[in-house]
Each structure stands twice: as C-alpha cells, then as structure tokens.
Amino acid sequence: MLCTRVSRCLAGAALVAAAFVSGSRDGQAVMVATTTGNTTAPADDFGFANVVRRGGMTAIYLGDRWVLTAAHIGVGAITLNDGTGATYQMEAGSAHQLHNPAGSGATDLTDLVLYRVVADPGLPSLTISASPLGFNAKVFLVGQGYDRQETQVTWDVGGTYPSGDEWAWTELSLLGDVDLSGRVDQGDTSRIAKNWLQSGRTRADGDVNGDTVVDELDLAIVAANWGNEGDESGFKPLSTKTIRWGTNQIDSSSYEKVTLGAVDILAKRTTFDEEYGTEYECQAVTGDSGGGMFYKRDGQWELAGILNAVAIFPDQPNGASGAVFGNRTYISDLSQYRAEIVSIMAAAGGDATLAAIPEPAVLTLLSGAAIAVLLARWVRRHG
Numbered sequence: 001m002l003c004t005r006v007s008r009c010l011a012g013a014a015l016v017a018a019a020f021v022s023g024s025r026d027g028q029a030v031m032v033a034t035t036t037g038n039t040t041a042p043a044d045d046f047g048f049a050n051v052v053r054r055g056g057m058t059a060i061y062l063g064d065r066w067v068l069t070a071a072h073i074g075v076g077a078i079t080l081n082d083g084t085g086a087t088y089q090m091e092a093g094s095a096h097q098l099h100n101p102a103g104s105g106a107t108d109l110t111d112l113v114l115y116r117v118v119a120d121p122g123l124p125s126l127t128i129s130a131s132p133l134g135f136n137a138k139v140f141l142v143g144q145g146y147d148r149q150e151t152q153v154t155w156d157v158g159g160t161y162p163s164g165d166e167w168a169w170t171e172l173s174l175l176g177d178v179d180l181s182g183r184v185d186q187g188d189t190s191r192i193a194k195n196w197l198q199s200g201r202t203r204a205d206g207d208v209n210g211d212t213v214v215d216e217l218d219l220a221i222v223a224a225n226w227g228n229e230g231d232e233s234g235f236k237p238l239s240t241k242t243i244r245w246g247t248n249q250i251d252s253s254s255y256e257k258v259t260l261g262a263v264d265i266l267a268k269r270t271t272f273d274e275e276y277g278t279e280y281e282c283q284a285v286t287g288d289s290g291g292g293m294f295y296k297r298d299g300q301w302e303l304a305g306i307l308n309a310v311a312i313f314p315d316q317p318n319g320a321s322g323a324v325f326g327n328r329t330y331i332s333d334l335s336q337y338r339a340e341i342v343s344i345m346a347a348a349g350g351d352a353t354l355a356a357i358p359e360p361a362v363l364t365l366l367s368g369a370a371i372a373v374l375l376a377r378w379v380r381r382h383g
C-alpha cells in the first residue's frame with residue numbers, strides 16, 4: 001500500500017532539479033543516526049577508497065580508469081578521499097549515459113553516467129552486483145553529503161499533518177524529557193521527585209540543566225516544556241561535508257521504477273528508521289548523489305547501487321540537506337545496468353600502460369559549481 005502511494009507521489013509531485021550552490025564544496029556524507037564518525041574505512045572494508053568526490057557530490061571509481069556516478073550531477077574530474085587531494089581529469093568524449101533495460105517500461109535513459117579519467121588512480125577494481133539484493137539485505141551506503149549537527153531534533157508538526165502536503169514544523173525542546181519517553185510528562189517529574197535536592201546526579205536522574213543538582217531549576221525547565229511531544233525527529237545539517245559510511249536494510253523486494261524529472265531509475269529503497277534501525281542507520285542527504293551502496297555476498301564485496309534521490313516530508317526543515325526519521329533513499333539497482341556497464345568497459349579495452357599521474361586539486365574550479373539536487377516528496381502513511 002505504501003509503495004503505491006509513494007510511487008504516485010513521486011510521479012505526481014514536482015520533482016525539483018534545483019541549482020544548488022554553496023560556498024563550501026570541500027567535502028560532503030550520509031547522515032548516520034548513531035555517530036558522526038565513520039569517515040574512514042570500516043575494519044571489513046567494502047571499498048571505501050573508491051568513493052571519490054565529484055565536484056560537491058560523489059562518484060565511484062570502478063577500476064581501469066572508469067568512473068560511475070549519477071547523471072544529474074554531471075561528469076568531470078574526480079578527487080580522491082585519501083588526504084592528498086589528488087584530482088583526475090575526465091577523458092574527453094568518454095561519457096556514456098546508461099539505459100534502462102529493454103522491456104522495463106522505463107524511459108530509455110537513466111540517471112547513471114559512466115566515463116573515464118585520463119590516468120589510473122591506482123585503486124582496486126570493484127565488482128558490480130550481477131543479481132539484485134533481496135528484502136532486508138544489509139547494505140553500506142556511502143557518500144559526500146552534509147555532516148549532521150550533534151544533537152537530535154524533535155519537531156511538532158501542524159498544518160495538514162499527517163496527510164496532505166502543507167506541513168508546519170516547529171522545533172520543540174524535549175530537554176525536560178529525562179526518561180527519554182518522547183514526552184515531557186509525569187515520568188520526568190517522578191524522577192525529579194525521587195532525586196530531589198540530591199547532588200552528583202545526571203540527566204537521567206532529573207538534572208535537566210546539567211549542574212548535577214536536582215532542584216527547582218530543573219523542575220522549571222520541565223514545567224516550561226510540559227506536554228511537549230514530538231511528531232517527527234531527525235537531524236539538521238552543518239555546512240560542512242565529509243565522505244562517510246552508514247548502514248541500512250533494503251525494504252523493497254523488487255526494484256521500483258522511480259521518475260526523476262525526465263528519466264526513470266530502477267531503484268532499491270531504504271528507510272531511515274529510529275526504532276529497529278541498523279547499527280549505523282543512515283539516510284542520504286544533499287551531496288550524496290553519485291555515492292555507492294555496497295553489499296557483501298558470499299564473502300565478496302559488491303557495488304550494488306548508486307545513490308540517486310531521496311524522499312522527504314512536505315516542507316521538511318532543511319529539505320534534502322537534513323535527515324528526518326521516515327525519510328527514504330532511492331538507489332539505482334546496478335544489477336539492472338551491469339550488462340551495459342560491462343560491455344562499455346570491455347569494448348574500450350584495458351589500459352595498463354598509463355602511469356598514475358595525479359594532478360593537484362583545483363578546488364577553486366569546483367567551488368560555486370551549479371549542482372543539481374533531486375528532491376522527492378511523499379506523504380507518510382499515518383498509524
């Protein structure tokens with residue numbers, strides 16, 4: 001049921017291909033609910049170094065000088081995420097926008113582009129998934145999206161919430177919610193009463209203001225926020241970006257055809273879950289376009305997808321630059337595109353004679369570039 005509504009909303013809503021310009025383009029990451037880390041390869045490395053910067057967005061280095069990214073962010077030089085800032089220019093005329101498979105009922109072209117860089121960055125080659133991921137498959141998502149603020153935010157949402165598309169968001173203070181029930185209420189005053197005038201206490205004991213003493217100052221904060229109960233919660237972005245990985249699970253069994261402006265993608269979907277999330281539950285945000293989805297099948301890491309789009313709530317604060325629980329990430333299912341990728345790469349032949357000649361980063365050329373961001377809105381099923 002929900003799938004139907006989402007698909008309809010994605011198709012019917014005005015998908016925004018916005019010119020997104022920011023003064024800071026020096027890095028970007030998926031937002032992870034449980035950490036602001038994950039900016040280096042995990043112990044079981046899926047291929048973190050192959051995730052590179054493409055302007056203010058992300059691309060994946062496949063091997064043999066080939067790069068794969070989202071078509072809507074455009075082709076061009078890539079910059080490695082290894083601290084050297086080594087940049088590799090695109091080989092002129094090497095770009096191929098990929099096609100949806102015949103018979104898929106989708107548009108001819110899709111939101112993926114494959115191209116070559118002029119020199120070998122010396123990174124390993126990736127394996128592209130030959131078969132789709134199943135429901136609940138645990139995946140790693142990685143990209144150069146906005147960093148998040150440290151503290152989780154809760155909003156009261158009015159307007160037509162929870163249906164319709166005119167939502168009015170008001171940030172709430174749940175400071176007095178010392179028992180973390182999601183509401184400032186009697187559970188919190190009970191804790192305060194139990195520890196009344198005690199010192200050496202923590203927030204969980206009722207010390208709301210952090211002076212370690214439970215007293216009328218804490219009670220006053222609880223009173224001021226009494227009854228506050230959030231409708232939605234999530235994270236606001238910082239202005240900085242970093243390549244970061246997170247985890248999630250596929251929550252669609254087959255691929256979905258998702259329309260992004262003029263093209264369709266055959267996509268897998270993840271949802272940013274507050275409860276029952278994975279260890280590093282994550283959501284793609286602005287800057288993650290072109291990032292990768294990695295999956296370990298029978299002990300072998302695969303590149304299973306490319307991050308293309310997100311679905312966010314109506315009038316969501318910070319748009320696609322923030323992450324609210326319930327948001328979704330749409331990821332091209334590369335098993336649908338593998339045959340074309342492999343045929344293009346094979347036709348060009350390998351090139352072992354090119355030495356690795358990294359050029360210095362030219363960050364000034366990248367800053368201020370117009371970058372398309374695809375936004376999708378959907379209306380959440382309630383209850």
Ligand SMILES: [Ca+2]
Nearest residue numbers: 177181183185
């Ligand atoms: Ca409470």
Ligand SMILES: [Ca+2]
Nearest residue numbers: 207209211213
């Ligand atoms: Ca106190």
Ligand SMILES: [Ca+2]
Nearest residue numbers: 249271272273
């Ligand atoms: Ca999830």
